[in-house]
Amino acid sequence: MKASDKVYESLRRDIVEWRLSPGTVLAEVEQSARLGVSRTPVREALARLVADGLAVQQRGRGAIVSEISDTHVEDLFVLRRALECESARLAARSTHGADFALLAQRFETAAQQLRAEAATEGYYQLVSELDEMIDGAANNTYLSSALRTLRVHLQRVRRLAKDNPERLLESAGEHAAIARAIASGKPEVAAAATTVHLHQSLEHIMTHAVATERTP
Amino acid sequence: MKASDKVYESLRRDIVEWRLSPGTVLAEVEQSARLGVSRTPVREALARLVADGLAVQQRGRGAIVSEISDTHVEDLFVLRRALECESARLAARSTHGADFALLAQRFETAAQQLRAEAATEGYYQLVSELDEMIDGAANNTYLSSALRTLRVHLQRVRRLAKDNPERLLESAGEHAAIARAIASGKPEVAAAATTVHLHQSLEHIMTHAVATERTP
DNA sequence: CGCAAGTTATTTGTATACATTTCTGCGAAG
DNA sequence: CTTCGCAGAAATGTATACAAATAACTTGCG
Structure with a gap:
């Protein structure tokens, strides 16, 4: 390296x-x-x-x-919605339905597991697996490239809100819905499910944002 | 510099x-x-x-x-549609309506002018003015940034299709429609007008694409 | 004649020295 | 007391020398 x-x-x-x-x-x-x-x-x-x-x-x-303000976070999610909805639509039109059906099931079992214990690490791994699979199914290098740079910023924003078991549980259900919609080949449902998920995600971040401590 | x-x-x-x-x-x-x-x-x-x-x-x-194939061009336009439709929606929700009304008129006069003479250079200038104004009205740094890198690739693709007076005339009308929709504050109409324009644009490129001569 | 391994030669990756620009602090004038 | 300006210092921008890696060629063997 x-x-x-x-x-x-x-x-x-x-x-x-x-x-x-x-x-x-x-x-x-x-x-x-x-x-x-x-x-x-x-x-x-x-x-x-x-x-x-x-x-x-x-x-x-x-x-x-670079700075990150509330406005930046909202702007970021506007772009995210545009890109991820389009990705979800493309994935739903692809021929990888079976893979997403399997992933949907894994999200559902993950949800059950999250009710019992806080398996945060494995859950985030599962989420990024879904992201990568949507990327692969969408099969658009320019879209993937734009999403890649976007996700770097999202990682930073995610740290603004502290992890929360209840939110993770909801999130698992939303992700399962996205995967199911893609699996059943319904582009508009997949896009809608993505919109819902991102809306909830943004809502959670904006209400649970911790004050960004600044070194004076 | x-x-x-x-x-x-x-x-x-x-x-x-x-x-x-x-x-x-x-x-x-x-x-x-x-x-x-x-x-x-x-x-x-x-x-x-x-x-x-x-x-x-x-x-x-x-x-x-880097290479550019037909698939790449189509991929590029998928991303372009997602980004520019979102930009148009945001611009339509902004308070810059009057500016876009003025720009719409300029596109209409440009169309009349294009019927008489081939004022290619000035027309492209006008198009980029609209792009910039939409960017400014959308007021989203992440979206603007994504569009900026996208447009570099678009410049390259545009050279694939030779300039065509009839297409320029159609294009002027489509751009006027986008500007009018934004001016009247109708996000979904603006997005639809953008989709129409991009569809026509892509169609033109794919049918009028010149063979890319390769230096052997 | 073809393949493979070793060697050479070119190209990238890194370090460092030098040039240029820009910030900062001090002083003097208003 | 504030503000303008100059000088020093420190940072970036560029050039070049050296190290490492990789491609291409050559040569020897099957």
């Missing part, structure tokens, strides 16, 4: 997991010293972060971690 | 205007010699092109200009 990739991954994780707060200055020399590589790979990594929108370039002062 | 920006712009233009065919190898040393700068800014420019999707990185052989 290239050093620039390692630096990029490291910084990306630090940003989406809120170890680097918005407004933090990412100076090239400072980061290269911290991570033990020269400025060149650091510079490359910072350029990628700026391209992703996780940082914004300032003239003369390097890159700073 | 930074040297890396100049290199990026130069290469981007060369790719979207088909002076660099798909599959062309963009070697760092070769490009740095051609453009009279060192490898560092060239390398940065190539990374940006890869991030945009205009080039794909190959290990050991540098970056090559």
